[in-house]
Amino acid sequence: MPNDPLFPKTFLFGGALAANQYEGGFDKGNKGLSIVDVEPAGPERNKMLTHPGEYLKVRDDLYYPSHRAIDFYDRYKEDIRLFGEMHFSALRISVAWSRIFPEGDEENPNEEGLRYYDRIFDELIKYNIEPIVTISHYETPLNLVKKYGGWKNRILIKCYLKFAETLFKRYRNKVKYWISFNEINCITVSPFIAGALVLDKEKNKMQVIYQAAHHELVASAKATKLLHRIAPHAKMGCMLAFSPFYARTCKPADQMAALQQNHITFFFGDIHCRGYYPSYMKRFFAENGIHLEVADDDLQVLKENTVDFISFSYYMSYTTEADKKSDQWNGVYLKVKNPYIKSSDWGWPIDPIGLRYALNLLYDRYHKPLFIVENGLGARDEIEPDGSINDDYRIKYLNDHLVQVAEAIKDGVNVIGYTAWSPIDVVSAGTGEMEKRYGLIYVDRDNQGKGTLERRKKKSFYWYREVIDTGGSSLKKDNNF
Numbered sequence: 170m171p172n173d174p175l176f177p178k179t180f181l182f183g184g185a186l187a188a189n190q191y192e193g194g195f196d197k198g199n200k201g202l203s204i205v206d207v208e209p210a211g212p213e214r215n216k217m218l219t220h221p222g223e224y225l226k227v228r229d230d231l232y233y234p235s236h237r238a239i240d241f242y243d244r245y246k247e248d249i250r251l252f253g254e255m256h257f258s259a260l261r262i263s264v265a266w267s268r269i270f271p272e273g274d275e276e277n278p279n280e281e282g283l284r285y286y287d288r289i290f291d292e293l294i295k296y297n298i299e300p301i302v303t304i305s306h307y308e309t310p311l312n313l314v315k316k317y318g319g320w321k322n323r324i325l326i327k328c329y330l331k332f333a334e335t336l337f338k339r340y341r342n343k344v345k346y347w348i349s350f351n352e353i354n355c356i357t358v359s360p361f362i363a364g365a366l367v368l369d370k371e372k373n374k375m376q377v378i379y380q381a382a383h384h385e386l387v388a389s390a391k392a393t394k395l396l397h398r399i400a401p402h403a404k405m406g407c408m409l410a411f412s413p414f415y416a417r418t419c420k421p422a423d424q425m426a427a428l429q430q431n432h433i434t435f436f437f438g439d440i441h442c443r444g445y446y447p448s449y450m451k452r453f454f455a456e457n458g459i460h461l462e463v464a465d466d467d468l469q470v471l472k473e474n475t476v477d478f479i480s481f482s483y484y485m486s487y488t489t490e491a492d493k494k495s496d497q498w499n500g501v502y503l504k505v506k507n508p509y510i511k512s513s514d515w516g517w518p519i520d521p522i523g524l525r526y527a528l529n530l531l532y533d534r535y536h537k538p539l540f541i542v543e544n545g546l547g548a549r550d551e552i553e554p555d556g557s558i559n560d561d562y563r564i565k566y567l568n569d570h571l572v573q574v575a576e577a578i579k580d581g582v583n584v585i586g587y588t589a590w591s592p593i594d595v596v597s598a599g600t601g602e603m604e605k606r607y608g609l610i611y612v613d614r615d616n617q618g619k620g621t622l623e624r625r626k627k628k629s630f631y632w633y634r635e636v637i638d639t640g641g642s643s644l645k646k647d648n649n650f
């Protein structure tokens with residue numbers, strides 16, 4: 170007798186990707202350069218991300234993994250067919266901003282770029298896969314950094330809205346779910362990647378970061394307003410990187426430290442969902458010499474255009490304690506090791522219960538539908554002599570997290586979908602590696618860009634299809650955490 174499904178019939182099940190990590194074709198179809206196209210792989214990468222000012226052009230002596238990525242640009246039919254074979258009902262992708270506006274600030278969009286996404290959406294619709302579209306996923310056009318300094322400049326709101334409006338008008342009959350900014354809160358830890366900011370010479374870095382964040386938040390609210398006007402049936406979501414902080418002990422000061430650290434993330438959710446600057450952040454700004462320039466109607470715009478749903482990535486929980494106050498510019502408390510939790514090969518804590526905890530926290534706070542748009546395990550995979558890839562560690566990770574999603578649904582949390590990062594191996598956003606693999610489909614390509622790009626189904630491919638087909642009743646609930 171099969172078990173009852175754990176997820177509702179309407180649940181959106183699938184995978185998540187970002188254009189810059191899988192498309193390639195960085196100069197095809199009149200595409201301009203985006204910030205990712207100057208992020209090299211290898212030892213220079215960290216230098217670039219911390220001091221981007223010296224790296225804002227393509228150099229002959231460096232390897233840039235985004236340029237070809239996994240060549241989805243030319244192989245999208247094969248890849249979408251494979252997603253269809255896994256019975257996906259949703260695929261989260263992003264539109265590469267510099268494919269549509271190569272320089273970011275043109276008057277008119279690049280028709281060839283728009284036609285490319287027409288083909289992608291049509292192909293998805295052919296397989297009954299609902300596209301979930303991120304408007305800006307770490308891929309601001311490079312020109313907007315060079316010319317205006319990235320999101321610290323208010324002019325980016327205008328450029329972004331022109332881009333968003335172009336997408337809404339063109340694809341309003343094909344796309345229902347939109348996400349304004351990927352992991353918008355990551356601007357506080359990765360200012361170049363998430364805010365296109367070059368902070369090398371800035372004295373008060375936090376001032377610049379939160380000014381840029383304000384611009385992104387206003388852009389997000391204005392895009393929500395536009396979407397509701399252009400496509401009243403469509404839904405706009407915010408997107409947070411949500412790694413809840415636990416206190417290392419029950420000492421009250423440790424609990425307070427964890428709460429303060431969570432506030433740094435909630436700040437972005439609070440503005441998107443409640444529509445105003447929270448009081449704890451006003452104190453944080455005052456104590457850190459941050460004075461925001463806010464235009465006349467900004468606060469009104471934020472108030473009147475809250476999001477329809479909350480999407481978030483969940484990979485891990487963090488732990489902190491009061492004695493570990495950070496002296497860095499971008500954090501309140503440092504992360505400490507949680508003795509109850511193991512980590513991935515890349516040192517990312519693995520905590521399935523943390524996902525149920527996160528879902529409950531977010532739902533208690535905002536009472537809006539929640540969409541898990543990223544969750545997965547980056548690991549090294551090996552091909553067996555018979556050609557199979559037995560990624561049981563990935564299956565366990567996904568299984569245990571999905572079991573906790575089902576628990577949260579039983580708790581009463583309104584979860585509308587889950588898209589695993591990533592359905593196919595892609596370039597890592599953080600490290601630029603190909604060999605930090607998340608995929609359910611293997612891609613023959615290494616960290617130096619060598620390989621045939623051939624696709625190969627992993628064991629997790631078949632496992633995930635069964636989970637989708639059975640509405641989760643095939644999940645194993647007896648795993649120990």
Ligand code: BGP
Pocket residue numbers: 187190351352410482543547590596597598599600605
């Ligand atoms: C999120 C990003 C994704 C993705 C994922 C995994 O922060 O939104 O783009 O890459 O993390 O991270 P990484 O690729 O660094 O392992």
